[in-house]
Amino acid sequence: MVTLNGGCSGVSVGPASGQISSNPLIFGKSSTLTVSAPAGSTITVSQTGAANQVFTTSANNTTVIIGALTGPITITVSCGNTFPITVNTSPAGIGATVTLTPGGQQQDSYTNATATAGNYTASVSSATITGATTEYRLKSAPTRWSFNSSPHASWNGTTTPSQAVSAAATFTANYDLYYEVTVNLTVGCTVNASSVAGIGPGSSRQTFDPTS
Numbered sequence: 001m002v003t004l005n006g007g008c009s010g011v012s013v014g015p016a017s018g019q020i021s022s023n024p025l026i027f028g029k030s031s032t033l034t035v036s037a038p039a040g041s042t043i044t045v046s047q048t049g050a051a052n053q054v055f056t057t058s059a060n061n062t063t064v065i066i067g068a069l070t071g072p073i074t075i076t077v078s079c080g081n082t083f084p085i086t087v088n089t090s091p092a093g094i095g096a097t098v099t100l101t102p103g104g105q106q107q108d109s110y111t112n113a114t115a116t117a118g119n120y121t122a123s124v125s126s127a128t129i130t131g132a133t134t135e136y137r138l139k140s141a142p143t144r145w146s147f148n149s150s151p152h153a154s155w156n157g158t159t160t161p162s163q164a165v166s167a168a169a170t171f172t173a174n175y176d177l178y179y180e181v182t183v184n185l186t187v188g189c190t191v192n193a194s195s196v197a198g199i200g201p202g203s204s205r206q207t208f209d210p211t212s
Helices: none
Strands: 003-004 012-015 019-023 025-027 035-036 042-047 055-057 065-068 072-076 083-090 095-100 104-107 107-117 118-124 128-130 136-137 145-147 162-165 169-180 188-193 200-201 208-211
Touching: 042 065, 083 095, 083 118, 095 107, 118 169, 162 169
Parallel strands: 003 072, 083 169
Antiparallel strands: 012 035, 019 025, 035 065, 042 072, 055 065, 083 107, 095 104, 095 118, 104 107, 118 162, 128 136, 136 169, 145 169, 169 200, 188 208
């Protein structure tokens, strides 16, 4: 069994074809493994009952070749320069599932607290989120997504923005709020609305013209 410590993103242990199990990470006896980590990381290998385990480390400590396994080992990766990357929504807490790749997903907000330099992609589960009397709609370009609180012109309204990140960062999906409007009429009355009947963006004004 191979135990991987450190919680760093972008770490690989392979070849995948030699895995018997991925959780826990198990390779067959005498397997030869390659461990790779992002630039700036350091890999160390310790033996857990393995007799005379042979391994070689690259000059920059980001790659280790482990010779034929002789028993359980522990691989520890020091992530080096890490930082948080967050994906959230504005307004916050509207019930969207947000995803950071590589990373993970969570409702409303997700943070990879130990991210390393690389390219990251953000996404949301739905462009429209409907409640009992409200509706949130993902904004149009160029304000659909923000990066560190500012619209990112080069994303041009994409629904899954990607960005090279080398320091703490936040991707924000921006939504417009719409309200349900109910108009009660007596018999013989009609109503004309100046825009889409019954619903409108929270920042706009609706004009209704009741007639009899």
